[in-house]
Amino acid sequence: MDSQVLDMAKIPPNNPEAERAVLGSILVDSTSRDGDRVMDLCLTSGLTEESFFDPRNRIIFSTMLAMNRSAKPLDIVSMASELKRTGTFETIGSFQYLQSLADSTPTTAHAEYYISIVRDKHLRRMMIERATKTIERCCNENDNPDPQAVLGEAEKAFLEIGTKNSETLDWCEAIDRSFQRLNAMFESDGKTLEGLSTGLTHLDEKLQGLKAGEMIVIAARPSVGKTSLAMNIAESAALGLDMNNVPVKTDNGKRHPVMIFSLEMPVESLTKRMIAGRAHVNTWKLNRALCAKAEKNLLTQNLFTAYGELKNAPIYVDDSAGLDISDLRARARRAKKMHGIELIVIDYLQLCKCNEKSKQSRVIEVSEISQQIKAMAKELKIPVIVLSQLSRDNEKRGDKQERPKLSDLRDSGAIEQDADVVFLLRRPSRTPTDKEAGDETLAIIDVAKNRNGEIGEVRVNFYREYVRFGDREIERKDDDNYQSSEPEPAPQAIQPNDDPLF
Secondary structure, three states, X not given: OHHHHHHHHOOOOOOHHHHHHHHHHHHHHOOOOOOOHHHHHHHHOOOOHHHOOOHHHHHHHHHHHHHXXXXXXXXXXXXXXXXXXXXXXXXXXXXXXXXXXXXXXOOOOOHHHHHHHHHHHHHHHHHHHHHHHHHHHHHOOOOOOOHHHHHHHHHHHHHHHHHXXXXXXXXXXXXXXXXXXXXXXXXXXXXXXXXXXOOOHHHHHHHOOEOOOOXXXXXXXXXXXXXXXXXXXXXXXXHOEOOOOOEOHHHOOOXXXXXXXXXXXXXXXXXXXXXXXXXXXXXXXXXXXXXXXHHHHHHHHHHHHHHHHHHOOOEXXXXXXXXXXHHHHHHHHHHHHHHOOOEEEEEOHHHOEOOOOOOOOHHHHHHHHHHHHHHHHHHHOOOEEEEEEEOOHHHOOOOOOOOOOHHHEOOOOHHHHHOOEEEEEEOHHHOOOOOOOOOOOEEEEEEEEEOOOOOEEEEEEEEHHHOEEEEOOOOOOOOOOOOOOOOOOOOOOOOOOOOOOO
């Protein structure tokens, strides 16, 4: 039995078919719409050239990595040219080997599975290598008289396997960064935010901005305005303007590139809504010719102004339906690399898929999606806003105001657990039994969870005809916490630029 084990150990674990399938998937994927999705999956999984056992495959993957960093196309002809340029083509053997990689991989659908096989075989080889070295040290008592020292070296060697691909920030550097941020807050006298502005003054005061690495959930029942709120925040970040069309003071009106994954709404509907909302145009009245001529002329000017501002905004939209969460992460990673994305919006979580967990319960699938979104926020070091549906439980509790709770998040409790910030959005006018039901403009953003700040309700205005949110004035009376329920006047129409677009 022992001799059999030793004989097996002489052949390092490897799977040549899986290695070729990974390389073939990269080549096939280069001609698809996603471009380098499979390569992104390889990088996420921690694959390196050492992960491949076959020397030919090592050279090919190493070349692919170099070409990917240089944004070169990863097709067969380009690969052959690059291999010849670096003098490694002879090691591959022939052009036919490259061709066979693509020919033997008709689809990239199972690329993640092939990657996992290659990674697992590499992990086994590394363990065997370190175990072999430990055995040699144990047998050679003259060079290693202290067994405790051998044990310590072995522990360190095996621990390095699990931490090899991690990017742990040095403790001193982490302390320095945190101190600099805290010191900047003292010097700013509370006038700067830790993260991106939401465009809503009172919400920013509570959150101190949307912070890097955070997963922010906006949850509400259907047609309450969660998509509108998310799009308003995205627009504000991209234009560097608050909801009153004033440059955000905390970062001097800087524009921040935004990526929107619109799984529910096509990009045409999304852009139409954003233009109309920014121009303060009531599309319902416009469609039915209910606007007076003078009003129509002003709105036309506002539309041209809004069109010009949004056309040049750094907003990128992917409206692919039913995206698998691994695909979404790959596209987000690519957008960060290409456009320097600083904020991601996902509309909405329950429309995402996780093919890996789809055969299990919906709760498990949604839990995996939620964990992946949180991991994406940490990996890319940017805030990620994700919309989520609420269950009907708030309508069944007998609460006259029908206030939603964190437990109402639909499909999985993992959403509540993974999120750093949770907004529970409601509009009293939609609940007849609410004491403030007569206020058509009032909307309440309940910050029900805030891992790095305070919680509580923020009262804002929602202009339904413009699908647009705005700040709500807080009246300071005898009680500093008093909030007026009187709606703020409708936002003023934005003024057209001096230089017309047309």
